Amino acid sequence: MTLDRSSPPAPAPIRTFRFPSVERRALDSGATLYSAQRGDLPLVTVRAVIDAGAASERAGEEGLAWLTASALEGGTAKRSGEALAWELERLGAELETFVTWDALNVELTTRADRLPDALTLLAEIVREPAFPAHEVERLRNEQLAEILRRSTEPRGLADDAAVRCIYAEHATYARPIIGDEARVQSFDNDAAAAFHRRRFTPGNTAIVVAGAVTVEVALSEVERAFGDWRGERRPAPVPTTDARVERTTVFLVDRPSAVQSELRLGHVGVPRHHPDYYALLVLNTIVAGAFTSRLNMTLREKHGFTYGVRSQFAFRRAAGPFIIQTAVASDVTARAVQETLRELNAMRDNGPTAAEVRTARDYLAGTLPLEMQTTEHITARIAELHTFQLDADYFEHWRERIGAVERDVVERVAREHLHLDRLSIVVVGNAADIEGDLDALAVGDVIRHGNSA
Amino acid sequence: MSKRVAEQPVSIAFERYRLDNGLRVVLSRDPNAPVVGVNLWYNVGSRNERPGRTGFAHLFEHMMFQGSEHVPEMAHFALIEQAGGSLNGSTWLDRTNYYETLPAHYLELGLWLESDRLGWLLPAMTQEKLDNQRDVVKNERRWRVDNQPYGDWDERLQAMMYPPDHPYHHSVIGSMEDLDAASLEDIEQFFRTYYAPNNAVLSLVGDFDPAQARDLIGRYFDDIPKGAPIPPIPGRTEIPLDMAGEVRDTIEQDISLARVYQAYRIPAYGTDEYYAALVTSYILGNGKAALLYRTLVRDRQLAQDVIAYAFPIVVGASMLVVWATARPSANVADLDTALTEQIEALAAVDDVDVERAVAMLEARHLTDLQTVDERADQLSMYTTIFDDPDRINTELERVRGVTTADVRAFAAKCLRRDNRAVLRYVPNGARS
Numbered sequence: 001m002t003l004d005r006s007s008p009p010a011p012a013p014i015r016t017f018r019f020p021s022v023e024r025r026a027l028d029s030g031a032t033l034y035s036a037q038r039g040d041l042p043l044v045t046v047r048a049v050i051d052a053g054a055a056s057e058r059a060g061e062e063g064l065a066w067l068t069a070s071a072l073e074g075g076t077a078k079r080s081g082e083a084l085a086w087e088l089e090r091l092g093a094e095l096e097t098f099v100t101w102d103a104l105n106v107e108l109t110t111r112a113d114r115l116p117d118a119l120t121l122l123a124e125i126v127r128e129p130a131f132p133a134h135e136v137e138r139l140r141n142e143q144l145a146e147i148l149r150r151s152t153e154p155r156g157l158a159d160d161a162a163v164r165c166i167y168a169e170h171a172t173y174a175r176p177i178i179g180d181e182a183r184v185q186s187f188d189n190d191a192a193a194a195f196h197r198r199r200f201t202p203g204n205t206a207i208v209v210a211g212a213v214t215v216e217v218a219l220s221e222v223e224r225a226f227g228d229w230r231g232e233r234r235p236a237p238v239p240t241t242d243a244r245v246e247r248t249t250v251f252l253v254d255r256p257s258a259v260q261s262e263l264r265l266g267h268v269g270v271p272r273h274h275p276d277y278y279a280l281l282v283l284n285t286i287v288a289g290a291f292t293s294r295l296n297m298t299l300r301e302k303h304g305f306t307y308g309v310r311s312q313f314a315f316r317r318a319a320g321p322f323i324i325q326t327a328v329a330s331d332v333t334a335r336a337v338q339e340t341l342r343e344l345n346a347m348r349d350n351g352p353t354a355a356e357v358r359t360a361r362d363y364l365a366g367t368l369p370l371e372m373q374t375t376e377h378i379t380a381r382i383a384e385l386h387t388f389q390l391d392a393d394y395f396e397h398w399r400e401r402i403g404a405v406e407r408d409v410v411e412r413v414a415r416e417h418l419h420l421d422r423l424s425i426v427v428v429g430n431a432a433d434i435e436g437d438l439d440a441l442a443v444g445d446v447i448r449h450g451n452s453a
Numbered sequence: 454m455s456k457r458v459a460e461q462p463v464s465i466a467f468e469r470y471r472l473d474n475g476l477r478v479v480l481s482r483d484p485n486a487p488v489v490g491v492n493l494w495y496n497v498g499s500r501n502e503r504p505g506r507t508g509f510a511h512l513f514e515h516m517m518f519q520g521s522e523h524v525p526e527m528a529h530f531a532l533i534e535q536a537g538g539s540l541n542g543s544t545w546l547d548r549t550n551y552y553e554t555l556p557a558h559y560l561e562l563g564l565w566l567e568s569d570r571l572g573w574l575l576p577a578m579t580q581e582k583l584d585n586q587r588d589v590v591k592n593e594r595r596w597r598v599d600n601q602p603y604g605d606w607d608e609r610l611q612a613m614m615y616p617p618d619h620p621y622h623h624s625v626i627g628s629m630e631d632l633d634a635a636s637l638e639d640i641e642q643f644f645r646t647y648y649a650p651n652n653a654v655l656s657l658v659g660d661f662d663p664a665q666a667r668d669l670i671g672r673y674f675d676d677i678p679k680g681a682p683i684p685p686i687p688g689r690t691e692i693p694l695d696m697a698g699e700v701r702d703t704i705e706q707d708i709s710l711a712r713v714y715q716a717y718r719i720p721a722y723g724t725d726e727y728y729a730a731l732v733t734s735y736i737l738g739n740g741k742a743a744l745l746y747r748t749l750v751r752d753r754q755l756a757q758d759v760i761a762y763a764f765p766i767v768v769g770a771s772m773l774v775v776w777a778t779a780r781p782s783a784n785v786a787d788l789d790t791a792l793t794e795q796i797e798a799l800a801a802v803d804d805v806d807v808e809r810a811v812a813m814l815e816a817r818h819l820t821d822l823q824t825v826d827e828r829a830d831q832l833s834m835y836t837t838i839f840d841d842p843d844r845i846n847t848e849l850e851r852v853r854g855v856t857t858a859d860v861r862a863f864a865a866k867c868l869r870r871d872n873r874a875v876l877r878y879v880p881n882g883a884r885s
Contacts, residue, residue, distance in 0.1 A: 003672050005523040005573075008532055009565050012558040015487035015660065040485045041463060043819055073741055082751065085741035089809050092816025094740055109820060138754055145710060145757045145781055152709040153602050257707035260592070260600040291530045291540075301527065304588025307596050327596045329588075359535045366537005369488055370554050374823040 017369045019395035023215045029229045031202035035218035036210045044211030045109040045375035049383045052104040052199030054177040056236035063179015068192045069097040074135030077128040112212040123225035136189035158428040162264035165251045165424040172239035203233030206386040211375040239318035248423045248444035254431035261333040261429030266323035267419045272315040279413040285360035305336045334437035348418045351411025365399040474679040475651025479832040481658045489659030491563035492552040492829035494837045497647035500620035508627015511544035515586040522573035554826045557660040568673035602708045613700045613874035618689045649680020654836040658829040692769045700874040711785040714776040714876040722765040729863035730763040732855040735810035737761040755783040799864035
């Protein structure tokens with residue numbers, strides 16, 4: 001039998017996918033437990049999701065959530081930092097901490113039979129960190145060095161400049177979470193301990209257990225480790241999100257050694273709970289959220305300007321940024337900006353095609369299970385449920401909701417949510433080579449942006 | 454709580470066979486999620502490039518996504534994204550891999566795409582596509598290497614560690630000049646030489662019926678002809694395990710933090726001593742109880758971060774590389790000296806260090822096996838390098854077999870000052 005290769009084979013019947021069922025329980029302490037059983041490998045991930053993200057810092061504390069998170073490795077009331085590291089790593093587990101605007105996360109992955117040990121250590125770290133002065137000082141100095149490193153690293157430099165140029169100076173999101181040098185310099189162990197006392201309460205905390213563990217075991221183990229913890233819920237303040245520019249402006253960060261220009265184009269987006277959330281995911285996929293997106297096809301596959309381009313609406317409790325990012329050869333910097341704006345204008349004016357919307361929906365719905373294969377992935381998704389107070393069965397309906405997004409809705413949200421008249425365009429590159437071309441583009445004023453780390 | 458985690462082996466079941474044209478196939482069914490990983494390893498990498506064509510294996514990889522006789526330009530990406538799948542490829546010193554992770558009911562699509570570019574790539578190749586992808590790859594080089602602090606560290610270390618006629622002397626990304634020189638004739642020649650079923654491994658992992666998968670693989674791959682025998686790797690592949698002298702260099706860059714790299718010549722991947730090197734790399738630089746973190750980051754505060762990595766490469770000899778980024782207040786020479794002292798302290802390494810490293814490697818192995826794409830990649834790798842997919846199940850035994858005495862002996866033999874290259878990066882104007 002000769003095989004007909006001339007067209008792609010049709011798919012077989014679709015198989016059902018179920019997001020692992022998530023149990024949510026309110027604990028007596030005020031903390032929340034989330035548990036999802038996934039049994040194929042003997043692994044478990046545990047995470048404390050604490051409402052102690054960067055948005056919960058007070059004026060003068062910018063960068064303190066970051067320091068507090070990293071200083072958790074400094075040890076607990078029961079053991080030194082080094083002893084803690086030994087305990088964890090003999091289990092094959094590594095302590096991971098990461099701070100977003102909305103949460104401070106503390107996570108461990110280990111073998112499922114070691115869940116009791118893992119939760120004992122997690123509870124110690126979260127409830128009784130010691131913050132010894134010498135360890136906090138060391139980690140503060142590492143944070144300062146990292147701020148310095150980013151100031152000469154083009155991608156970090158562009159990311160940091162982008163948020164400074166998108167948001168007004170007083171806005172919460174107008175800075176990187178890591179903070180700036182002057183502020184971080186002022187932090188000590190007392191500051192970290194005070195932030196911990198204020199923000200690390202059971203009412204502010206969810207414990208996620210995902211892996212080869214039943215709900216009953218997860219519940220009893222979390223109760224054992226966290227049950228006698230006391231403290232109220234203390235909501236974080238609502239971030240402010242005013243924009244910096246009223247009309248499109250080019251911010252040029254001079255990096256004389258650059259052989260490529262890092263580009264960021266963006267504006268203030270929308271909060272996670274916006275009713276257009278799903279349509280914006282579809283829109284973003286078509287703009288630059290997938291390989292076959294319009295911008296990647298144009299800038300990479302047609303013109304060869306870049307290795308790749310990506311866009312994202314950063315969904316947070318308040319309006320995070322919409323940002324397009326790419327890096328292009330210096331000599332095509334202005335042309336790349338021009339092509340990007342041309343594609344964005346076309347999308348805003350005419351919307352996507354029906355085929356593009358179909359592809360984007362199928363892509364988003366299809367890749368969801370691919371991104372749910374590990375206990376860490378599932379934990380991250382559950383943390384999202386908690387942070388945004390979504391239903392426990394939220395992800396079971398996610399694909400239907402994406403599938404219901406119609407072309408005319410995407411057309412409307414493109415018109416309403418792409419603010420092309422007030423973009424902040426950040427260019428980190430060799431100004432001597434590119435400033436003239438950027439001026440000549442005449443898309444907006446070209447302003448030199450200092451590296452204000 | 455401090456005792457060693459008990460062994461709890463995980464076994465990945467698979468079946469393997471070979472088509473008449475030489476294609477090796479590994480099938481591993483996992484019905485836990487409705488997804489399938491399709492993974493191909495071609496036993497060709499930058500080591501196979503001829504002089505004047507560095508970077509070509511990688512440029513060729515890009516061309517494999519540009520369509521084939523029955524797959525229109527850009528359709529490869531579009532069809533997989535429409536199916537709700539993800540895809541990519543990567544080129545390294547020893548191999549080139551291509552993979553897609555798909556909803557299980559699209560398995561046949563993956564096989565159609567992969568077989569078409571293995572069997573019918575050349576009719577779709579054009580000068581315009583080559584010129585476009587050449588520009589893309591040059592921008593990839595700028596992004597990864599030329600515009601990135603410390604971005605050329607591996608290129609520089611490879612040149613310092615391997616003689617000019619060794620296949621690892623040059624980097625995977627290659628030089629701008631050589632990328633410029635690549636022609637359509639090169640594409641045709643490279644394809645005919647290396648892209649043959651007898652030089653490839655296909656692995657499927659996920660939710661499929663193995664009998665049906667065999668049938669589909671036969672339909673799509675059986676009529677691709679076997680290629681000529683693969684020519685030997687060019688250049689001088691044998692090198693002594695003793696460098697007999699230290700090589701040093703210091704580079705000034707537009708950076709704010711100095712960094713030191715030390716690369717030691719070690720036995721190739723797959724040898725018993727390689728596993729001692731792997732465990733040693735974890736003792737040194739993986740985790741917050743790692744030797745270099747304890748001493749250089751936590752205690753002496755000379756370093757901002759430390760990393761150690763044993764390259765899993767097979768031709769002649771491999772490298773164990775350690776690097777540390779200096780604190781602004783630290784002197785780069787002091788950091789370099791301190792790194793050397795700690796590596797020499799491995800002569801007295803304790804059992805607890807070895808046990809911790811093995812526990813970390815065990816955990817890493819288990820977490821890696823969670824995804825169908827990683828499992829498929831490992832099955833392809835073990836089949837390509839060792840003709841033994843079961844190493845996915847036995848590799849950990851080699852790690853667990855490493856003793857404290859093995860680590861000490863390995864360190865004494867390989868981690869010597871006269872068996873290494875040292876590369877320092879310092880801020881502009883700071884080279885004394």
